[in-house]
Amino acid sequence: MDAASAETVRLVPWAEGDFWLLRRNNSPEMTEHLGGPETEEKLVARHRRYVDLATGGMFRVVLADGGESVGAIGFWEREWQGETVWETGWAVLPEFQGRGLAAGAARAVVETARAAGRNRYLHAFPKADHAASNGVCRRAGFTLVGQSRFEYPKGHWITSNDWRVDLGEVLEGPG
Template sequence: MDVELVRLQPWADGDFWLLERLNSPEMTAHLGGPEGEAQLEARHRRYVGLGRGCMYRVESAGSGETVGSIGFWEREWRGETVWETGWGVLPEFQGRGLAARAARAIVDVARAAGGNRYLHAFPSVDHHASNSVCRKAGFTLLGEVEFEYPKGSWITSNDWRVDLQG
């Protein structure tokens, strides 16, 4: 079986084009829809300057092509500080297992970063592909939660978690 590997490259100034590609109606259907230009520019600045955690451009290790993004950052969740992760794979690269491989890689990176015991992902309950990524990447489903994303908008999400000390 030929498994396509991924490589994580820290988010850089020149990666704004990827954020624009990931901002399509198709890619943001489960995230409240596309953001405006000012919101995208602010997001890009956050990605470049992320203090605790890191955003990455995901590359196919074989071809070097950029296939998407993934990252992890700190958030407060149920009274404790945890890592949260999120990802996106460009449409032309979907269905190849790249997101699950990137998610397994981000688990390793978050584990090495230390500081927080748990890494969570909060895909919408209706986002079957992202929930499948969580399952394939070894996350444990804790159940449904009401989750605010984007700010001011509440969605029903699944709370998936990896114990980074386990």
């Protein structure tokens, strides 16, 4: 789907009442590339981290027209190759996939991370064989840096693509 025909989305900060969306995203279908569903205890802990995230942000992705919730996206700090960077990840509910919503949400989170001004780079690390998520990165303007072995979830090693957006032009400001 091209950008002109894609539906537009907006990001709504993650709140206490968004646990239902996290639960929906925890299905076998939605976690196939993430090591499978998490336990209820881990979901509750993840929800708490999302609500309490100190740097970055987690968001519910909603349709700009009508406000229907279609997924989740966020960005947070991590250490990567000796520097602190932003990392992003997303999930779009199955009934809304294939409509350009994830790419729209990724573009919105790029702008949100850029506005945060804290780190120069935003990375995404989809599994190398996850065609849909790699396509989202490409359509959202990320640059493929290469492949990396990545531990996610803990104890589970995967080969991921390292996609990156340089936020530096805003961090550096006008010359």
